[in-house]
Amino acid sequence: MEQYQLAHVRAIVAAAGCHVLSYDFDEGIDLVLRRLVNGVKDAELDVQLKAVSHGKCWNAEHNLIHAKLSKLRYDNSIIAGPNSSERRIVVIMDVPDNVDDWIKLADEGTLLSNNYWMTCEGLPERNEETITISAPVEHVFDDAALCEIMEKVKGGMPL
Numbered sequence: 001m002e003q004y005q006l007a008h009v010r011a012i013v014a015a016a017g018c019h020v021l022s023y024d025f026d027e028g029i030d031l032v033l034r035r036l037v038n039g040v041k042d043a044e045l046d047v048q049l050k051a052v053s054h055g056k057c058w059n060a061e062h063n064l065i066h067a068k069l070s071k072l073r074y075d076n077s078i079i080a081g082p083n084s085s086e087r088r089i090v091v092i093m094d095v096p097d098n099v100d101d102w103i104k105l106a107d108e109g110t111l112l113s114n115n116y117w118m119t120c121e122g123l124p125e126r127n128e129e130t131i132t133i134s135a136p137v138e139h140v141f142d143d144a145a146l147c148e149i150m151e152k153v154k155g156g157m158p159l
Helices: 002-015 071-078 143-155
Strands: 019-022 031-037 040-053 064-070 088-095 104-106 109-111 114-118 130-136
Touching (some): 002 019, 002 031, 002 143, 031 143, 040 064, 040 143, 114 130
Antiparallel strands (some): 031 040, 104 109
């Protein structure tokens, strides 16, 4: 699932006119997204990817998608914010249980699983070993959303 989500997010990043930097080791940041203007870094965003199985990740009202973070990953995410040199989001991908349903062709084009984003900025410290985080269904992670997020990063605004 990780490679599937990575490919999907890379397509979104390209459509937003941004660049992807990736790490060969796992320290909780899967990608760094960078926006350049006239060859100069304009905004930068750390991203942690979480892929979750469809049906097991939504609340009853189907307006929040859930994923789990380790305490370390959660702690690293809550310290990021407008007053920090790091800005970070978590992108949660709703992946169908059946691999055959991951990509479907339709008249409108290729349909891919949905990605949703959330930030842990400003969330309280927690003591559990595993913390459930939630992204609202309105926070679809697509190229338009990424452009808006990068504008907030550039302006030092809360996400």
